Amino acid sequence: MVYIEEIASRVGQEVTVRGWIYNKRSSGKLQFLMVRDGTGTLQVVVFQKNVSAPLFQAVDRLTQESSVVVTGRVRADERAPGGYEMDASDVQILQVAEPYPITPKDHGVPFLMEHRHLWLRSSRQRAILRIRHEIIKACRDFYDSRGFTLVDTPIFTPAACEGTTTLFETRYFDDTAYLTQSGQLYNEATAAAFGKSYCFGPTFRAEKSKTRRHLMEFWMVEPEVSYAELDDIMALAEEFISEIVQKVVVGRRTELATIERDVGRLENVRPPFPRLSYDEAIRLLQEKGLPIQWGDDFGGDEETQLSQQFDRPVMVHRYPSKLKAFYMQPDPQRPEVALCVDVLAPEGYGEIIGGGERIHGHDLLLNRIQEHKLPAEAFRWYLDLRKYGSVPHSGFGMGIERVVAWICGLEHVRETIAFPRMLYRIYP
RNA sequence: UCCUCAGUAGCUCAAUUGGCAGAGCAUCCGGCUGUUAACCGGAGGGUUGUAGGUUCGAGUCCUACCUGAGGAGCCA
Numbered sequence: 001m002v003y004i005e006e007i008a009s010r011v012g013q014e015v016t017v018r019g020w021i022y023n024k025r026s027s028g029k030l031q032f033l034m035v036r037d038g039t040g041t042l043q044v045v046v047f048q049k050n051v052s053a054p055l056f057q058a059v060d061r062l063t064q065e066s067s068v069v070v071t072g073r074v075r076a077d078e079r080a081p082g083g084y085e086m087d088a089s090d091v092q093i094l095q096v097a098e099p100y101p102i103t104p105k106d107h108g109v110p111f112l113m114e115h116r117h118l119w120l121r122s123s124r125q126r127a128i129l130r131i132r133h134e135i136i137k138a139c140r141d142f143y144d145s146r147g148f149t150l151v152d153t154p155i156f157t158p159a160a161c162e163g164t165t166t167l168f169e170t171r172y173f174d175d176t177a178y179l180t181q182s183g184q185l186y187n188e189a190t191a192a193a194f195g196k197s198y199c200f201g202p203t204f205r206a207e208k209s210k211t212r213r214h215l216m217e218f219w220m221v222e223p224e225v226s227y228a229e230l231d232d233i234m235a236l237a238e239e240f241i242s243e244i245v246q247k248v249v250v251g252r253r254t255e256l257a258t259i260e261r262d263v264g265r266l267e268n269v270r271p272p273f274p275r276l277s278y279d280e281a282i283r284l285l286q287e288k289g290l291p292i293q294w295g296d297d298f299g300g301d302e303e304t305q306l307s308q309q310f311d312r313p314v315m316v317h318r319y320p321s322k323l324k325a326f327y328m329q330p331d332p333q334r335p336e337v338a339l340c341v342d343v344l345a346p347e348g349y350g351e352i353i354g355g356g357e358r359i360h361g362h363d364l365l366l367n368r369i370q371e372h373k374l375p376a377e378a379f380r381w382y383l384d385l386r387k388y389g390s391v392p393h394s395g396f397g398m399g400i401e402r403v404v405a406w407i408c409g410l411e412h413v414r415e416t417i418a419f420p421r422m423l424y425r426i427y428p
Numbered sequence: 429u430c431c432u433c434a435g436u437a438g439c440u441c442a443a444u445u446g447g448c449a450g451a452g453c454a455u456c457c458g459g460c461u462g463u464u465a466a467c468c469g470g471a472g473g474g475u476u477g478u479a480g481g482u483u484c485g486a487g488u489c490c491u492a493c494c495u496g497a498g499g500a501g502c503c504a
Contacts (some may be wrong), residue, residue: 027467028460047461063455079462099438104465105453106440157483166502182504206429207502220504299500342504351504399504413504424496 004040007074007084016071017042017086020121021062021097023104031059033088034081035070036121039302044070050089059091064103065121067094072115117418117428127255128415131248132404136200137222138247139400142240143198148223151190153183153199158378166206168216179204182397185327185361185382187224189357191393192385198223210423212412215401217421224395230339230357233394234315237343237353238273240398241313245269248407261409265347268311278319278337281306297323304348313352317341326368328394329357341396349406355396362386 002015019037029048034041048056062068067400072088079085079246101115101219102122112119119125141149156170156177167178173389183199190197202223207214224311225396249256249266276284285292285302292302297319307314318337321330340356359365365386404416414420419428 023465025463025466026460027463030461030463032463032466034464042478043464049461077462081464099455101438101454103439103454105430108440108497111439112437113496203504205503209500209502211499211503215491216501254496297502299502354504397504402504 004035004037004042007040007042007086010074011076011084012074014071014073014089015086016069017044018069019067021064021066021068024062025066025104026060028076031056033059033062033070033091035068038126041082041123043080043082044072044088044091045085046088046091047162050087051091055091058093061096062093063097064100067097068092069094086155103233113414113420113425114427120418124259125415127252128404128408128410129418130255131252131259131408132400132416134248134252135244135399135404135407136243139200139240139398141247142220142243143196143223146196148196148198149190149194149195151187151194151199152201153180153186153190154206155180155202157428168204168206182203182220183222184224184395184397187222187395188382188385188393191224191226191395192389192391192400196223208423213402213405215413215417215420215422218413218417219400220397221400222395222397224393226393227391228357228394229392230317230341230394233355233357233396234275234317234341237315237341237355237396237398238271238313241273241343241353241403242270244403245407256408259408261407265311266407269313269346273312273343274310274314276306276314276316278316281316284309295320295322300350302345303350305348307344307348307350310346313343313345315341315343317356322358326372326374327365329359330364340393343396345402345406347406347409349402352402352406353396353398355394357392357394360386360390361388362393 002010003016004017004019017037019035021033022036022041023034024031031045031046033044035044046056046059047263051059069092070086070088071090072086073086076083077085097289102112102118120129128170128238139151156172157180158177167181168178181203183201187197187199198221201219202217203220204217206216223236227237245266246269249263253263279294282292282294285305288305290302290305298306306316318331318342319340319342320336321328321338324338324340328340331337332338338356341349343353344350345352362383366383369376401413401416405413408416410416414422
């Protein structure tokens with residue numbers, strides 16, 4: 001029993017491969033089965049003279065995605081896709097598949113999304129999800145090797161973390177609970193316990209956003225570092241993104257080739273990243289002729305314009321406080337701006353990281369909670385963190401799906417996760 | 429919530445000025461001893477998203493609704 005990925009080392013041997021029929025071609029007394037097993041694709045040649053007549057008939061009736069166990073001798077052959085093929089001596093048929101909806105021809109997005117559970121079998125979707133896996137592994141390795149402790153935060157939460165955003169509401173026995181939109185507040189508690197911590201899990205936003213960058217359920221990795229200030233966290237973000245990209249470029253070259261990603265553009269992604277203050281960004285956009293004023297937030301056009309000025313991610317820091325969450329530390333030099341940073345991915349992929357320094361003074365934080373009309377009782381524990389050995393601390397969150405979309409060069413984040421939850425689509 | 433666009437065979441799409449509902453792929457049957465999204469011949473497959481309206485006649489024009497896609501706002 002072997003996997004197709006190791007077939008090159010089995011030339012001359014008789015082996016058995018288990019998989020599914022990806023495609024089939026025949027020429028009279030000769031049939032070519034393209035067998036896929038998840039690790040690769042292998043051309044299996046069935047000669048009429050090498051198998052029994054009933055078996056040859058049965059093989060002739062195999063449909064796309066039928067499950068088979070094939071046994072035969074492995075041979076190198078230039079005519080075979082991939083350079084190797086198997087001369088079948090036996091084909092065991094587990095199931096003849098019903099007519100498969102996804103044919104080797106073109107399909108539209110709505111149809112493919114309706115069959116997402118089957119679409120995952122295509123080589124393109126498998127390549128993307130393998131890259132996603134590599135990215136997630138790189139995130140874990142990055143923090144694990146730097147002394148961070150993974151401390152996951154709850155999915156059921158008692159109240160809004162940031163008030164402004166729409167939350168998914170759910171019953172929690174006799175109470176109301178909300179699905180988390182960020183682990184950050186809890187991370188601040190764990191960072192005070194561990195010094196450096198991170199969480200990695202799903203987050204939920206009930207916003208009626210219907211664009212190529214939005215999912216209702218997405219995964220976020222969020223590091224939090226005690227005693228870190230804005231510059232520290234910007235350096236961390238820069239190193240973090242660079243390492244992820246380089247690990248994919250080195251470790252997933254085959255998959256990047258499958259999806260025809262321009263790897264050259266990824267190889268540029270190394271420190272230092274350009275740093276731009278919000279003030280400088282506004283000036284740059286105004287020079288480009290965009291009608292934006294100091295105090296406005298960036299929309300899609302602005303983010304695209306900014307990111308297209310650079311060949312690597314750009315870090316925009318010190319936004320006006322009123323554009324940012326209540327917990328952002330004001331800049332002591334200019335209290336109207338916050339010590340925060342957004343990282344915009346190149347090629348128009350938009351914001352992939354948002355973060356900054358958190359307010360560590362108790363009274364200022366209490367004022368902000370009141371100004372934002374947040375339920376103070378729900379934040380009692382959060383204020384406690386400012387009573388018992390409060391220190392400056394910073395962190396950020398990175399949206400995995402947007403990073404996957406950027407690294408893979410995809411049109412839409414829906415292909416970056418196996419089963420995307422989108423506005424008006426929760427099937428399959 | 430708002431704006432734009434699109435719904436015709438299982439899928440991808442045609443159908444001229446409003447005048448017979450079509451093709452390729454998939455499926456089924458037949459042919460081919462090296463196929464490369466194989467090819468060749470044949471067959472089955474339709475409430476043209478739904479409901480109204482205009483007209484001698486509507487896939488085509490009008491109205492409403494449904495579904496989907498792209499975008500805005502908001503966000504990672």
